[in-house]
Amino acid sequence: MSGLANIQRDFCQFAKGHGHKDFLCHIKTASLPKEALLNVYHNNIFSVHRRSLENDYPLVFSIMGPVSARSMARAYTEASFPCTGSLSDWGGGFSAFIQRYEPAAVWPYLADIAQYEWAKHLAYGIGEGPLLTVEDMKKMMTLAYHELIFRFQKSCQLKAFSYPLESILATYQKDQGVPPPTGQEASYALILKHQGIIKVYWLSPALFAFLNRLKEGQDIEVAFAAAQVLEPQFDAQAAFSFLFSNPILCR
Amino acid sequence: MVMTGISSRQVSTGIGLRHDHYSHFLNEKQPVAWLEVHAENFLNFETPAYHMLERIRQNYPISLHAVNLSLGSSDGIDEDHLKQIKSLIDRINPFLVSDHLSWGRIDGYYFNDLLPVPYTQETFNILATTISQVQDILKRPLLIENPSSYFQYQLSEMEEADFLAQLVKRTGSSILLDINNVYVSCQNHGWDQEAYLKAIPKSKVKEIHLAGHTRQGSLRIDDHASRVCGDVWNLYQKVISLWGPIPTLIEWDTNVPELEVLLGEAAKAQSILDGIHIPSNLARKEIYVRAG
Numbered sequence: 001m002s003g004l005a006n007i008q009r010d011f012c013q014f015a016k017g018h019g020h021k022d023f024l025c026h027i028k029t030a031s032l033p034k035e036a037l038l039n040v041y042h043n044n045i046f047s048v049h050r051r052s053l054e055n056d057y058p059l060v061f062s063i064m065g066p067v068s069a070r071s072m073a074r075a076y077t078e079a080s081f082p083c084t085g086s087l088s089d090w091g092g093g094f095s096a097f098i099q100r101y102e103p104a105a106v107w108p109y110l111a112d113i114a115q116y117e118w119a120k121h122l123a124y125g126i127g128e129g130p131l132l133t134v135e136d137m138k139k140m141m142t143l144a145y146h147e148l149i150f151r152f153q154k155s156c157q158l159k160a161f162s163y164p165l166e167s168i169l170a171t172y173q174k175d176q177g178v179p180p181p182t183g184q185e186a187s188y189a190l191i192l193k194h195q196g197i198i199k200v201y202w203l204s205p206a207l208f209a210f211l212n213r214l215k216e217g218q219d220i221e222v223a224f225a226a227a228q229v230l231e232p233q234f235d236a237q238a239a240f241s242f243l244f245s246n247p248i249l250c251r
Numbered sequence: 252m253v254m255t256g257i258s259s260r261q262v263s264t265g266i267g268l269r270h271d272h273y274s275h276f277l278n279e280k281q282p283v284a285w286l287e288v289h290a291e292n293f294l295n296f297e298t299p300a301y302h303m304l305e306r307i308r309q310n311y312p313i314s315l316h317a318v319n320l321s322l323g324s325s326d327g328i329d330e331d332h333l334k335q336i337k338s339l340i341d342r343i344n345p346f347l348v349s350d351h352l353s354w355g356r357i358d359g360y361y362f363n364d365l366l367p368v369p370y371t372q373e374t375f376n377i378l379a380t381t382i383s384q385v386q387d388i389l390k391r392p393l394l395i396e397n398p399s400s401y402f403q404y405q406l407s408e409m410e411e412a413d414f415l416a417q418l419v420k421r422t423g424s425s426i427l428l429d430i431n432n433v434y435v436s437c438q439n440h441g442w443d444q445e446a447y448l449k450a451i452p453k454s455k456v457k458e459i460h461l462a463g464h465t466r467q468g469s470l471r472i473d474d475h476a477s478r479v480c481g482d483v484w485n486l487y488q489k490v491i492s493l494w495g496p497i498p499t500l501i502e503w504d505t506n507v508p509e510l511e512v513l514l515g516e517a518a519k520a521q522s523i524l525d526g527i528h529i530p531s532n533l534a535r536k537e538i539y540v541r542a543g
Contacts, residue, residue, distance in 0.1 A: 005325035012357050015362055088295060
């Protein structure tokens with residue numbers, strides 16, 4: 001192995017938390033301890049990654065508090081250094097990491113919140129297609145059910161959460177010091193970007209199932225049947241009204 | 252009209268464009284000749300941030316400062332990343348493109364930091380190959396910035412300034428001279444500032460960076476979190492008086508202050524640039540070529 005590659009691989013081992021013994025050998029003796037000099041880079045690296053996570057997951061950081069969140073961000077960074085030169089593409093595995101991270105267990109819904117925040121982050125970086133017009137809708141009305149295919153905005157994400165996230169988020173947003181609901185009751189959201197702004201719609205389980213089928217490209221009858229399994233009185237008219245009156249579909 | 256260069260009259264200070272200040276640049280013309288952005292913050296063309304940049308560049312020439320090409324990596328260049336940078340260049344047509352004499356990637360992992368390289372013949376060859384490859388793909392010369400550093404390698408066999416001077420000569424690239432980095436590294440390693448500057452070929456310096464740093468005991472940390480210190484201003488003044496006006500950027504990346512503070516620092520640098528007597532129109536032409 002070349003001298004340069006050797007140095008860089010030893011640094012990689014150090015950055016990933018496997019000790020600095022090998023790398024210290026490469027540093028020329030100075031008036032300050034080598035460890036202290038190396039730590040400047042160590043701190044830089046972790047603060048850059050922590051700041052990136054903090055930007056993408058502001059609520060996770062706010063809920064945990066700065067000290068705990070920094071420890072978790074450091075652990076995540078060590079375990080998952082980015083493999084991309086663009087930090088905005090990194091951090092999608094944070095939610096799965098939180099689920100395994102023992103100190104975060106006191107906030108059982110935290111992984112859901114991370115998933116929610118990452119969905120918003122992803123939507124932010126996706127382009128907006130031209131919205132469906134009234135004329136388009138009129139044309140669609142002339143088609144048979146099985147001919148109708150709905151094209152969702154690319155930023156549109158349908159997310160299912162294990163916890164009642166809408167109420168949990170409301171509790172934190174009101175900041176009244178009241179603990180959020182702890183019951184494990186699933187919640188569903190549609191997240192998209194419209195005119196550069198992220199929009200979140202909370203859905204019933206049946207509406208989620210209905211939209212999910214349509215988004216997958218299945219026809220209305222299949223989508224309707226999926227919704228009816230969960231809600232026998234599912235109101236298809238209200239569902240279409242929701243779909244057409246919000247910036248969800250594109251041409 | 253899109254601004255793609257800076258005029259002779261504007262040689263010239265710029266500031267680093269930061270998120271907190273977008274609206275100031277969108278709402279009214281600010282007294283600054285050009286702006287620099289970190290390339291890696293704008294690689295996704297669908298973000299509102301990129302759309303802001305598109306609007307802002309209508310009124311300000313943009314210098315593109317990459318931080319993750321990892322020119323000194325023993326793995327060579329990440330072609331996917333370079334393609335993304337090239338797409339951005341094709342869209343915003345910056346008047347300068349730069350990155351650092353450093354590395355930050357190995358075996359596919361990015362550290363998102365500017366790590367120092369040992370100054371050896373092997374490193375020189377790797378950097379020369381990579382820089383040439385990048386310039387071939389970007390179809391323009393790259394500016395290479397001298398790093399700030401906190402330790403030196405046992406293996407190093409050349410002085411940093413000599414290494415950089417030879418590297419730009421070999422590759423046809425230019426230098427982005429960060430005066431604060433010169434100061435920080437010289438203080439940290441006991442290098443001679445005069446000797447450092449003497450080794451730098453002045454005709455190759457196309458941009459200067461100025462930034463703040465902090466002290467931790469006897470160590471200087473290049474954190475871009477404060478005003479430019481007096482010693483660095485003095486060094487800058489010396490460089491300008493010896494070499495003539497060079498486009499100069501105020502960098503501030505951490506605890507970013509109100510825009511007025513950055514503009515104040517830029518005005519200070521401009522007053523130093525303006526204090527230089529330019530003997531003839533010919534000299535102005537030369538500056539124009541250098542800046543654009």
